[in-house]
Amino acid sequence: xxxxxxxxxxxxxxxxxxxxxxxxxxxxxxxxxxxxxxxxxxxxxxxxxxxxxxxxxxxxxxxxxxxxxxxxxxxxxxxxxxxxxxxxxxxxxxxx
Ligand SMILES: [Zn+2]
Numbered sequence: 001x002x003x004x005x006x007x008x009x010x011x012x013x014x015x016x017x018x019x020x021x022x023x024x025x026x027x028x029x030x031x032x033x034x035x036x037x038x039x040x041x042x043x044x045x046x047x048x049x050x051x052x053x054x055x056x057x058x059x060x061x062x063x064x065x066x067x068x069x070x071x072x073x074x075x076x077x078x079x080x081x082x083x084x085x086x087x088x089x090x091x092x093x094x095x096x
Contacts, residue, residue, distance in 0.1 A: 002082050004045050006070035011036045011092050014085075025055045032056070036095065039075060046075035047088075049095055 004010045008018040009031035021029035021038065028037045030052035037048040072088060073081040082088040 001071045002085050002088055004070050004072050006040065006045055009034060009036055010038070010045070010047065010072055010088070014089065022056050022060050024052050025057055026052070028052065030054070030056065036092065040070070041077060043070055044073040044077060044081065045070045046073045046077060047091070047095070048075045051095060 004013070007020060009021055011034050012019040012031060017033070019031050019033045022032055024030040024037070026037075028039050028048065030037050032054065035051040035054060037050065037052045038045050039048070040046070071081050073079070074091065082091065
């Protein structure tokens with residue numbers, strides 16, 4: 001498993017850039033830089049295969065719950081979690 005602070009973008013974290021996720025109009029967390037989309041479910045932070053369009057809600061709500069130890073998983077959850085950072089990198093290269 002690999003973990004995320006449930007607050008900063010897991011993709012941008014790979015290059016040591018901490019970008020805070022913002023809630024978009026579909027109620028998903030989206031990175032304002034790379035537009036990776038995620039949603040939380042219990043202890044999982046699930047990553048979508050499609051990027052957002054920067055359509056953020058008006059008040060730019062940031063991820064307020066700082067949950068240490070959220071693990072990264074694919075969306076939908078049935079697709080499973082990432083076993084390694086290499087697996088995650090391989091996945092996000094295909095996220096369009
Ligand atoms: Zn990002």
